Amino acid sequence: MAIITTQGLTKRYAERVTALADLTVEIEPGITGLVGANGAGKSTLIKTMLGLLTPTAGQLRVLGMDPTSQGEQVRARVGYMPENDCLPPDVSAAEFVTHMGRMSGLPKTAARERASETLRHVGLYEERYRQIGGYSTGMKQRVKLAQSLVHDPDLLLLDEPTNGLDPAGRDGMLDLVHRIGTEFGIAVVVCSHLLGEVEQIADGLVAIESGRLLRADRVSAMTTRTAVLTVEVDEGTDALAAALSERGLRIGRDGAALVTPVESDSTYDLVRDLIVDLDLPLHRLEERRHRVAELFNTPSAGGPTNG
Numbered sequence: 001m002a003i004i005t006t007q008g009l010t011k012r013y014a015e016r017v018t019a020l021a022d023l024t025v026e027i028e029p030g031i032t033g034l035v036g037a038n039g040a041g042k043s044t045l046i047k048t049m050l051g052l053l054t055p056t057a058g059q060l061r062v063l064g065m066d067p068t069s070q071g072e073q074v075r076a077r078v079g080y081m082p083e084n085d086c087l088p089p090d091v092s093a094a095e096f097v098t099h100m101g102r103m104s105g106l107p108k109t110a111a112r113e114r115a116s117e118t119l120r121h122v123g124l125y126e127e128r129y130r131q132i133g134g135y136s137t138g139m140k141q142r143v144k145l146a147q148s149l150v151h152d153p154d155l156l157l158l159d160e161p162t163n164g165l166d167p168a169g170r171d172g173m174l175d176l177v178h179r180i181g182t183e184f185g186i187a188v189v190v191c192s193h194l195l196g197e198v199e200q201i202a203d204g205l206v207a208i209e210s211g212r213l214l215r216a217d218r219v220s221a222m223t224t225r226t227a228v229l230t231v232e233v234d235e236g237t238d239a240l241a242a243a244l245s246e247r248g249l250r251i252g253r254d255g256a257a258l259v260t261p262v263e264s265d266s267t268y269d270l271v272r273d274l275i276v277d278l279d280l281p282l283h284r285l286e287e288r289r290h291r292v293a294e295l296f297n298t299p300s301a302g303g304p305t306n307g
């Protein structure tokens with residue numbers, strides 16, 4: 001069952017700025033990537049889901065509730081990690097996350113315990129008594145994530161959690177979001193302008209452009225098996241290419257690898273048997289799949305080179 005549904009959702013900021021335009025989409029439990037270029041309307045959609053912005057037109061349901069009239073009830077069950085840097089520099093992470101827990105209605109002791117627990121989950125347990133102002137960008141992003149989790153929500157809305165992080169930091173954050181979505185069983189909507197990034201961890205993707213729905217589907221349905229076999233041997237590539245050509249296969253090159261169309265059920269066996277006959281050190285033999293990013297040829301959705 002969908003946890004978020006929108007129908008004809010429209011949000012205009014002024015006469016001329018339409019941030020969401022007649023958006024109809026359903027989001028299922030699991031991890032969903034909300035992707036689109038800067039300005040596509042992702043933050044606006046998240047804020048309407050939280051009841052922080054009122055739609056100009058259309059319907060919206062989050063966990064079965066209407067955020068416009070039931071904003072507080074929605075926010076009690078939803079965790080939100082905003083995109084911008086909004087942390088107070090002169091308090092510790094433990095104090096801040098405890099405070100956010102108190103704001104969500106947790107009693108004092110419970111808030112303190114939950115703050116420690118969530119800071120442990122995000123890998124900041126050791127540093128939790130240091131002032132946030134001295135934290136790195138990666139640590140600040142983790143504090144934002146911890147405060148979104150402190151009240152044990154059913155749904156997390158994460159706005160660009162990898163913003164400002166270096167590649168290792170990005171991988172660490174994506175790994176963390178993936179673990180929260182899978183191990184804690186919390187539904188997660190994660191915004192990113194990098195399709196190649198969310199594709200790694202998401203079960204479903206919603207791509208928007210200029211406030212309109214570009215595509216929404218399961219990641220598995222967006223990737224298709226291409227009938228291309230990729231084979232890489234550590235040595236003897238030319239000999240293998242020649243032998244395969246002799247057997248009538250069409251051979252191409254992809255870097256150090258050979259690629260050949262899978263023309264029948266026997267193609268795979270033929271390649272494998274030839275490698276054995278020639279006694280070559282096999283490195284890789286696989287049928288190649290498209291990455292989702294390759295299916296979107298619009299720069300707004302990340303483009304084929306992202307990730």
Ligand SMILES: Nc1ncnc2c1ncn2[C@@H]1O[C@H](COP(=O)(O)OP(=O)(O)OP(=O)(O)O)[C@@H](O)[C@H]1O
Pocket residue numbers: 013014017018019036037038039040041042043044045083160193
């Ligand atoms: N408060 C506002 N007043 C007027 N226009 C706004 C306001 N907030 C956003 N917009 C405009 O609405 C459109 C969608 O912005 P939004 O922030 O939702 O996009 P986004 O996909 O989240 O992009 P980003 O990642 O850059 O925040 C943009 O054209 C933006 O300039």
